Every structure is written in structure tokens, then in C-alpha cells.
Amino acid sequence: MDPYVEIYNQLPTLGEAEAKFVDREATFSKLVPLLEKYDYNFGVCLVHAHCTLNPDEKMIATGHVSEPVDANTLAHHPVRWLDDGRPFEFTVDPTVSPPDDLITAFKALVGHIGVLGLYYSAGVRPSDDHLELEWTEGRKNITKVISKDDNNPANVETAWLPGTKNPVTMACVLACEYWSLRSGGSHKGMRTHHVAPDAK
Structure with a gap:
């Protein structure tokens, strides 16, 4: 099997990652100087998966949809990495x-946790007023920008820029699905991403 597909399919569910x-x-306070050193072009994410990939597929985002795509048919770039630097989205x-050197320092600080990675933030700070809501339809994760007032307080935080004014940049909502896209009938999620109002 494709090493990437094997790695992705072994990622924890949202609930498993959250529990770990x-x-x-304490973790965030250790990461602040490291992320500042790289001008917040990278943030911290909770590593988890929402579906199972087939051979040759990668989880690729195009616009407001992230879904499994045959990696041979579409030019793509990594946007999320495991703590050892391997890309997973x-x-x-x-x-x-x-x-x-960022990967090495990050791994040294959080590698023992096992469920934290890096994501490409391009230095964009979280928004006070808007967030990007993501929900799952089949194997697609679909997003749209909504008012922060519509955010559900039950959301599970999944990404951060520690040291910024509004450190939470992403979250997922645990939701049971009656069909299973991954083995074991695990909980799936809906993610919300805090973004700048003009990042639509």
C-alpha cells in the first residue's frame, strides 16, 4: 500500500486525538517562542482524520472543499504536517x-504527545468576528464562513496560534454518523476554522 495512505488511515479520530x-x-507556553520565531507562518493542529483513503488518494483541499482525490490527477502542496514533518493534508x-530546524524543535517539544502537528497559517491571524464552519458530507469536508456568534460552544478545538490575541484558529464538532467511512464506526466531526473576514 502507498505509505501515505497507510499513514493517513492510521490517524486517530477526533475523539481519540482530543483525549490524548x-x-x-503548559504545551502552548513552550511553543510560543518557537512559533514567533517563524512569524506565525505555522500553527499547531490536532492530528486526526475524517475518512479512509483508497490507494493513490490524498486529502486535498480545493476552495471550500477538502476531499480524497487521486493524487496523480491534481497538482497539490502540503498544508498540514505530522510532528516529524511528514505531510498528511x-x-x-x-x-x-x-x-x-522548526520540525526538529517542534518534535522535541511535543513529540511525546503524539497527536500534534503543524499547519500552514501564512501568518494570518485569527478573526474576532468570523469563522469557517466545516461539515462532512460523504467523504467531503465542506466549509463556509459564518459569524462567530453562530459558533457552537461544544466545538472541539483543533488548531491554535499560541501567543496571538485569539489563539484558537480551528475546531471540530463531534458527530455520530450512522454509516462508517472508517472502520469501527467511529465518531466523525465537523470542523470550524477561524479566518480573517476577507479570507473567503
Whole structure:
């Protein structure tokens, strides 16, 4: 099997990842100087998956939809990385990969946690007023920008820029599905991403 597909299909569910990330404030305080050093072009994400990939597929975002795509048919760039620097989600938009020294320092700080990775933030700070709501339809994760007032307080935080005014940049809502896209009938999620109002 494709090594990437095997890695992705072994990622934890949202609930599993959430349960493993404890002692958050102490972790974030250690990460602030590291993320500042790279001008917040990278943030911290909770590593998890929403579906199972087939051979040759990668999870690739195009516009407001992220879904499994045959990686041989579409130019793509990494947008989220495991703590060891291996990419696990992609986008059609150009990105910059984290430098080796950032990966090394990040792994040293959080590698023992096992469910934290880096995401490409391009230095965009979270918005006070808007967030990007993501929900799952079949194997697609679809997003739209909504007012922060419409956010559900039950959302599970999934990405952060520690040290900024509004550190939470993404969250997922746990939701049971009656059909299983991954083995074991696990909980799936809806994610909300905080974005700048003009990032639509």
C-alpha cells in the first residue's frame, strides 16, 4: 500500500486525538517562542482524520472543499504536517513547508504527545468576528464562513496560534454518523476554522 495512505488511515479520530492532548496551557507556553520565531507562518493542529483513503488518494483541499482525490490527477502542496514533518493534508494553493530546524524543535517539544502537528497559517491571524464552519458530507469536508456568534460552544478545538490575541484558529464538532467511512464506526466531526473576514 502507498505509505501515505497507510499513514493517513492510521490517524486517530477526533475523539481519540482530543483525549490524548492534555496539559494544553503548559504545551502552548513552550511553543510560543518557537512559533514567533517563524512569524506565525505555522500553527499547531490536532492530528486526526475524517475518512479512509483508497490507494493513490490524498486529502486535498480545493476552495471550500477538502476531499480524497487521486493524487496523480491534481497538482497539490502540503498544508498540514505530522510532528516529524511528514505531510498528511494538502491544498491546491501554493504553500511553504516548515524548515527542518522548526520540525526538529517542534518534535522535541511535543513529540511525546503524539497527536500534534503543524499547519500552514501564512501568518494570518485569527478573526474576532468570523469563522469557517466545516461539515462532512460523504467523504467531503465542506466549509463556509459564518459569524462567530453562530459558533457552537461544544466545538472541539483543533488548531491554535499560541501567543496571538485569539489563539484558537480551528475546531471540530463531534458527530455520530450512522454509516462508517472508517472502520469501527467511529465518531466523525465537523470542523470550524477561524479566518480573517476577507479570507473567503
